[in-house]
Amino acid sequence: xxxxxxxxxxxxxxxxxxxxxxxxxxxxxxxxxxxxxxxxxxxxxxxxxxxxxxxxxxxxxxxxxxxxxxxxxxxxxxxxxxxxxxxxxxxxxxxxxxxxxxxxxxxxxxxxxxxxxxxxxxxxxxxxxxxxxxxxxxxxxxxxxxxxxxxxxxxxxxxxxxxxxxxxxxxxxxxxxxxxxxxxxxxxxxxxxxxxxxxxxxxxxxxxxxxxxxxxxxxxxxxxxxxxxxxxxxxxxxxxx
Numbered sequence: 001x002x003x004x005x006x007x008x009x010x011x012x013x014x015x016x017x018x019x020x021x022x023x024x025x026x027x028x029x030x031x032x033x034x035x036x037x038x039x040x041x042x043x044x045x046x047x048x049x050x051x052x053x054x055x056x057x058x059x060x061x062x063x064x065x066x067x068x069x070x071x072x073x074x075x076x077x078x079x080x081x082x083x084x085x086x087x088x089x090x091x092x093x094x095x096x097x098x099x100x101x102x103x104x105x106x107x108x109x110x111x112x113x114x115x116x117x118x119x120x121x122x123x124x125x126x127x128x129x130x131x132x133x134x135x136x137x138x139x140x141x142x143x144x145x146x147x148x149x150x151x152x153x154x155x156x157x158x159x160x161x162x163x164x165x166x167x168x169x170x171x172x173x174x175x176x177x178x179x180x181x182x183x184x185x186x187x188x189x190x191x192x193x194x195x196x197x198x199x200x201x202x203x204x205x206x207x208x209x210x211x212x213x214x215x216x217x218x219x220x221x222x223x224x225x226x227x228x229x230x231x232x233x234x235x236x237x238x239x240x241x
Contacts, residue, residue, distance in 0.1 A: 030150035034123075034143055038158065041140060042091055046098040046121060046158045047081055047237070049074055050174045051105025051165030051196075053131065070165050070197060071108045073230050077163065077196075078112025080234045086118060095160060095241060096121055100151075101142065102131040105165045110136035123151050152177065161192045161237055166200040182223050183216075192240045194233050198226045 016022055038044075051074060055067035078097045085095040097113035099106035101122030113120035114136045122137035125145050133142050145151040156178060164175045175195070181187050195201050210216045227233040 027147060027150060030145055030147055031153070034154055037140065037143075038154075041119065043096055043119065043121065043141070043158065044092050045095045045160045047078075047095050047161045047163065047241075048155050048159045049078060049097065049099045049105060049109035049163050049165065050167060050171050051108075052167040052171060053100075053102045053104040053106060054168075055104035055108065055165075057108070066200075067104075067166065070105060073196070074105045074108035074163075074165055075112040075115070077230045077233055078109040079116045080112075080230065081237065082113045082116030082118035084234070084238055086116070094118075098123065098155070098158070099134075099137075100124065100170075101133050101137060103134055105167065107134035107136060109163075110134055123154055125151055156181065156187070156191075159191060160189075160241055161194065163194045163196055163233065163237075164201075166197045172204075179220075179223060183220055190240070192225065192237065193223060194225050194227055194237065196227050196233060198228055201226070 010016060017025065051070065052067055055071045055074075056065060057068065057071050081095065082097055089095065096119040097109050098121035099109045101110075101124030106122070110120045110122060111134075119141060120136055120138050121141040121143075122133055123143045123145060124131060124133050125148060133144075143151075143154075152174070155174070162175075162178055164171060175193075178191065178193060182191050182193070207216070207221060211218050211221070225233075225236055227236065
């Protein structure tokens with residue numbers, strides 16, 4: 001009788017699973033594991049909030065912190081949308097607030113969802129400078145991604161609307177990728193995109209120059225709804241969802 005020790009099964013071989021040869025397996029894991037959890041918790045429709053991780057909750061000692069006012073507005077809008085969904089939809093037809101899972105605007109939107117007693121989703125990403133999940137995400141809907149493209153897939157696949165608050169490189173990346181998908185009709189569904197904070201965004205991106213130079217069409221601006229007011233954004237979103 002052989003006394004040779006059994007080799008580990010491939011799916012338990014951590015050295016292999018963490019190797020370049022198993023990259024596609026890791027990618028598929030970031031597709032199927034979230035899919036399984038979303039199905040279990042009946043998550044079919046999400047409203048995604050994007051925005052700066054550096055926004056802080058309102059600090060009375062720092063009234064000139066421009067981002068702090070947007071933290072409060074993101075929280076309020078997420079709360080109103082959560083309550084609206086609960087009052088008008090049941091189970092799998094409801095809309096749930098989802099963020100990138102980190103601090104700042106992401107935290108504010110998850111806080112609003114939690115205050116509204118709705119499901120609160122966070123799609124976090126592992127970064128060299130660690131971004132830890134904010135405390136307002138439901139434990140069972142707290143996700144950690146390695147691959148940006150898989151994280152983006154889940155944002156867009158389940159999204160029925162996007163709300164873009166002032167943010168940096170990451171927020172701009174998410175905004176323009178979404179706009180490109182809608183513009184090129186790679187999405188078969190309507191996807192309302194609210195850009196919140198016209199003063200910030202008009203200083204950051206000169207859309208009129210893009211139209212003037214012909215790099216986008218005037219009609220492309222119909223893909224965007226600019227808002228500065230929580231009630232205005234709420235009224236628009238609830239009219240198109």
